[in-house]
Amino acid sequence: MTDPRDGIAATIDQIAFNGEGLVPAIAQQHNTGEVLMLAWMNRAAIEETLRTGQVCYWSRSRLKLWRKGESSGQIQRLVELRIDCDGDTLLLLVDQTGVACHTGRRNCFFRAVRNGTIETIAEVEVDPSKLYGA
């Protein structure tokens, strides 16, 4: 049986972290292809994500590990972690509970440039005050 720590060490070895020790991670819903969001991970976030199977990012605003869904309940279960050709971007195939975006929309990319204006193309599905408290 393969030790899961082997996968963690092998993964970390392949990653080209930036000068801040971070790497961008794209979260994609595994069974629909929907791109949900982009966030950042450091070594500890990747280790925790691979160890627990629950996606954990690094919050650049709060400067701490960000266990996605810890406040809102909108967690992401990791289905598969992929590494790009030059090791400086991750693609996380996930199963998103509820909505990924803090605005209450399913994904964060709800503004589209169409006909010379920016259109909002997705509705709020969950009131943010219900996600984070009033």
Added chain:
Amino acid sequence: MTDPRDGIAATIDQIAFNGEGLVPAIAQQHNTGEVLMLAWMNRAAIEETLRTGQVCYWSRSRLKLWRKGESSGQIQRLVELRIDCDGDTLLLLVDQTGVACHTGRRNCFFRAVRNGTIETIAEVEVDPSKLYGA
């Protein structure tokens, strides 16, 4: 008729560029959902992309505009540009000609963490020497 420059100005206004004047852009094949790659754009790259409909990035290694496919012919036609909730990531829906990855694979995310090892999960479709010359 709407002036396309309005869309360019409106888009630039919404983007939170990083300290280097860059924003990460995820390229996704518009009709399959395949995540092809992540690269970076500056203001000029976004302007050119929206103006021409051909995706142009900023190359952080070569420090110049990178008209995707200019050497390889593997261009990306822009279908739609989307901006995320906090304006610091772009999602480009594109129509990829040929392969997106410089390794000759369709997309850059061909390494997956599975069973404690990193597996290569996509084949080379085009010999890179044919893309870039010997």
